[in-house]
Amino acid sequence: MVRRHFVLRVIAKLLMPFILLFALYVQFHGDFGPGGGFQAGVIFGAAFITYALIYGIDAARQVMPEWVTRWLMALGLLLYVGVGYFGLFLGGKFLDYNVLAQDSVHGQHLGILLVEFGVGTTVAGTMVTLFFTFAARKKF
């Protein structure tokens, strides 16, 4: 790849950690401020897509191989459903968070945190996978 768009490359590299950090903030601060799994997932995915746009798809694949994004997609949903079944095994109903910890408020807290993390993981994985799948196609 030719060394073009020097300013763009430098600025993108500077901004990348902040975008990822902001995504994590939106993810885990979603209990208190605005945000949550869906928002964090798309911001996280957008960070990798930006990287792929500027540095090329091959560089992005080295950072985030395609099998990782596919696993993320599946693992997020599995985590969500797993939290649901875990509550079931602990004697509650499906997706009943009250039984997850020593009291119901802590259980709710833990359950919501895990579920939101599952949402974020799947959304981020899906966004990056979609982009990679589109970018891998050649013009026909």
Added chain:
Amino acid sequence: MAIGILRIHNLFAVVMLSGIYSLISAALFVTLDAVDVAFTEAAVGGGIATVLMLGTLALTVDTEKAGPGNLQILPLAVVVATGAILIYGTLDMPAFGDPAAPAHQHVAPLYLEQGPIVTGIPNVVTSVLASYRSFDTMGELAVIFTAGIGVMVILAATRRDRGD
């Protein structure tokens, strides 16, 4: 701007205009105090969707095929009739912000008052989305997952057909 999107035949300009439209609606959501919706709209509508549309344009063509030029009477009539019925339906709705509206009487007061206490989470949106409505959210997540799988399967299948 929406009319501009309809009139322009260069699809690249259409994609760019719809991206700008998404950003403007994100700003609108911020002024409506729906910051988390604005996040999503800016990141998905203004960013990822635009990039995916551009990717699609790169795979296909970037100018619209000329459709039938004359005015289509039947679709226009259907759209106007549906719009009229929808507007007629809004006449029965309670006034905007009316505290006695059914939507504000059913479970909303319970969620607003009990949500932060029961779940220990001050953000009502999160407590409703992830706790009270967790089955809905699981369905949404499954939809996203399935959509991703679907795109992968379709694009990978056509790749195999061409034998490369």
